[in-house]
Amino acid sequence: MSTTAVDAKSALKAQFPAVTDRASLDWPAVNVPVAEVVAALKYLRDTLGFDTLTDLTAVDWAEGASPRFTVVYHLYSTVHPGYFRVATDCPDDAEPAVPTVVELWPAANWHERECYDLLGVKFTGHPDLRRILMWEGYPYHPLRKEFPLAGIEVPLPDAEIAAETGTKVLPAPMAGGPFVASPGEINLTEAEPRAKDESWNERKAKPE
């Protein structure tokens, strides 16, 4: 951890009293209230030399948690090499939204689109908030914790092709596994998707 990065943290906290420390195992990290996040990032960029937005993402703390979504910005400085992590909690758990930073960094454009696409966090003021990795019209946000690993059955994106072929986007077999571990306190029978699939065994052949 370079000294300049530590200085940046105290300078930021002096400028914005509402900023608090965030637990981190590597780079300096702060929690910023959502109302001040754009101003704080602007200050970091213009005054403290963190000129690159290297990553923008969000973390889903699972259904029932409050705050449920945290948007995390990783800044990098090409002036004094080092990273800085800024996190902000989305105030609304059902309709998470934070202000956009496209005005500060055009790089945020695609990052925010991805974050909206996969986690459903809205970025207010974004010029072009469309889905980017999933197709337009996809009904779910797949990186949310309640979305199953195997996926959910949905119609094909093109209605014409769907009508012609009669196919759908189907969930993966074996609960999206086989993976031997699942997070949380579940027993091995539940954790092991191969054990769940009882459509075939030693006497009955595996279906093609």
Added chain:
Amino acid sequence: MPPELTIPDTAAKTAEIPAEFQTEKMSLSMGPSHPSTHGVLRLQMELDGEILTKADPIVGYLHRGDEKIAENMTYNQFVPYTDRLDYLAPLANNMAYSIAVEKLAKLEVPARVKAIRVITAELARVSSHLMGLGAFGIDVGAWTVFLYSFTEREKLYKLFEELTGARFTTSYARIGGVARDVPEGWTQRVDEFCDQFLPILENILNLLTRNKIFTDRTVDVGIISKEDAIAYGLTGPNARGSGVKTDLRKDTPYSGYEQYEFDVPVGTKGDCYDRYLVRGEEMRQSVRIIKQAVKHFPPGPWYAPEAKRIYAPQKAKVLSSMEELIQNFMLVTEGPQMPAGEVYFEAENPKGALGFYIVSKGGGVPWRLKIRSPSFCNLSILPKVCVGSLVSDVVAILGSFDFVMGECDR
């Protein structure tokens, strides 16, 4: 005295034509399967004659949900998935991922592991750039480069196969070390490869550097200013081509890169030709690093001996609980037990800075693993760069970006 010849600027004159005679704009879709798009990228273009007025890259055709998958498996199980990010440099991805997890586990790896990782990552860089140059050459009409660069790449793949057992998807790095030690004489063969590669590299680059057709297609095409490169989060050769002197191997050294002497090439103009020159020079510098690493190849273990202690079970339970007793088994089924916390690590990959942001709540499975993909960020500048250029220049620009869709879409 002959009269002075002037060539009328027809393009400028078209603006004077009254609106009712103007032609309408045409939209053209390039890709998702098009030889010049280097994978399943689709460019939705709006054309005025042959000049682009709008470009909208449509990505996601190769989205496999790697981040979702990572949340459902142990840290060790995810290593093979990192091969499939930038599938032209899997060794470099393996290394970036394992360093990120080691950072979370606060695990220090021995010098030999670091040296092996540096050698493999630099070999991966050379192989990725060879592929990038070859494909770039084909895009702008120079077929021969591809043949020469693929011959060299094949030699590298032989070395990879000998080391990892696989040519393409290596899965070589492990958390706390590498999968196996280097075979006997392997470093010697790497050194021999480097010696014979340098003159061939000069030959390959000579096919392009002063090639009139190549320079006509690339010089002053697709210019990215230094400010734009920083604002759009460009990394790797694409940022350095625009004159941003940033290289994570120098700026935030990892895996012992601070021990090696090498230079960071930067471009002056930021056009396609500069990006090509940077890649060419980077291969020379990679060979320089490999030769140093091979020369001072350290002895010792090829895995961190304390790795098991870090993943150790709770002491108090060893005599009362079956699971704690059979620790090796539990390491496989439940994964290495990591502390809670969050880390972010970026490595200088051939395509740019590959980052892993890991949020752990403790246990053997990450709560959230975000992959910061350099190709994704590099491609986000396309709508800006392509506007105003000719359709044929778009092909040169895409070639000079050297992206991989497996990494962009994850």
